[in-house]
Structures are given as structure tokens and as C-alpha cells.
Amino acid sequence: MWIPEQIVKDREVFDETWGRELAEIETAYGRLVYLASLRDSNSGKYEHYATEPDSRKRVHSQFLRLHEAIFREWVDYTLERKKADIELYIRGLDSLNPSELVDAWLRLTPYKNLVPAAIRGPEREQHISDFEAILGLLRNVYGVASPDLLS
Numbered sequence: 009m010w011i012p013e014q015i016v017k018d019r020e021v022f023d024e025t026w027g028r029e030l031a032e033i034e035t036a037y038g039r040l041v042y043l044a045s046l047r048d049s050n051s052g053k054y055e056h057y058a059t060e061p062d063s064r065k066r067v068h069s070q071f072l073r074l075h076e077a078i079f080r081e082w083v084d085y086t087l088e089r090k091k092a093d094i095e096l097y098i099r100g101l102d103s104l105n106p107s108e109l110v111d112a113w114l115r116l117t118p119y120k121n122l123v124p125a126a127i128r129g130p131e132r133e134q135h136i137s138d139f140e141a142i143l144g145l146l147r148n149v150y151g152v153a154s155p156d157l158l159s
Contacts, residue, residue: 030074035097036082037090040122043075052125075124083131091142098146107150113143114152 033039046054054071055064085093098106113119119139123132146152 030078034100035093036078036085037093037097038100039078040075040082041097043071043078044122046071047075047125049121072124072126076126079122079124079127079135080131083134087138087141090138091145094139094142094146106146107152110143110146110150110152114147 030039030042033042043054046056048055053064054068054075056067056071082090098104098109101109120136123135127135
């Protein structure tokens with residue numbers, strides 16, 4: 009089972025934060041997408057469907073820690089590893105046409121929303137520039153004809 013290095017030290021927290029759900033997600037990029045989807049865009053709080061009202065604050069802080077740990081691991085991946093991981097993620101989305109997905113990513117830049125709120129500066133910028141470089145490659149691979157929105 010996959011567990012972020014920082015979370016291994018606190019296995020109880022990992023189990024309490026539905027780590028098994030994360031372990032079932034095959035790609036690191038997919039885990040970032042999942043965790044970012046748990047963050048309310050209005051409040052910045054992480055929420056989970058199985059969260060009881062009296063434990064929301066604890067759950068928020070645990071998901072926040074997980075998101076930051078997974079993001080930091082992602083940022084440390086080589087560009088080649090990130091590209092392979094994103095391609096695996098794309099192949100796993102059976103209901104979406106890869107060229108339409110890449111076109112949407114170029115236009116909507118959802119990858120910028122995957123960065124935890126506390127991450128600033130170089131790590132945030134590296135994620136964005138790496139993802140945009142990969143998008144440039146994927147644009148060619150999938151024959152996406154949309155205008156170059158990355159310049």
C-alpha cells in the first residue's frame with residue numbers, strides 16, 4: 009500500500025484520514041486531484057462525505073497534512089516521472105477523450121488548483137512550470153490544436 013513518507017510516521021492519522029482511499033488511486037497526480045476536490049473553494053476547509061460534524065476540524069487538519077505531503081513528493085519527482093504519471097492518469101479516465109482533456113487543461117488550468125494553500129514560492133512555481141512543460145508535450149502527442157495559452 010502506498011503511504012506518503014511524512015505520514016508513515018503517524019500511521020494512526022493516515023488510517024483516520026481515509027488513507028486507504030488514497031492508496032487505491034494509482035497515480036500521484038490522481039491523489040492530488042482527489043485531495044484538492046475535498047477542499048471547499050469558498051472556505052479552504054477539507055471535507056469528506058464520511059466526516060461526522062464533531063470531527064470536521066480534526067479531519068480538515070489531517071487532510072491538509074496529507075495534501076501537503078503528497079504535493080511535496082510530487083514536486084520532487086523528475087519531469088519524466090511526472091509526465092509518465094500524468095499519462096497513466098489520462099489513460100485511467102475512460103470517459104474522456106485525451107485530446108479534449110489536454111485542451112481543457114490548457115484553457116482552464118485546473119492544475120493550479122492542486123497546490124495546497126500553504127505552499128508558496130518556488131514549490132508552487134515549479135509545479136506550474138513543470139505541468140505546463142508537460143502539457144506542451146502532451147499537446148503534441150494528442151494533436152491538440154488549441155492556441156498556445158502557456159506563453
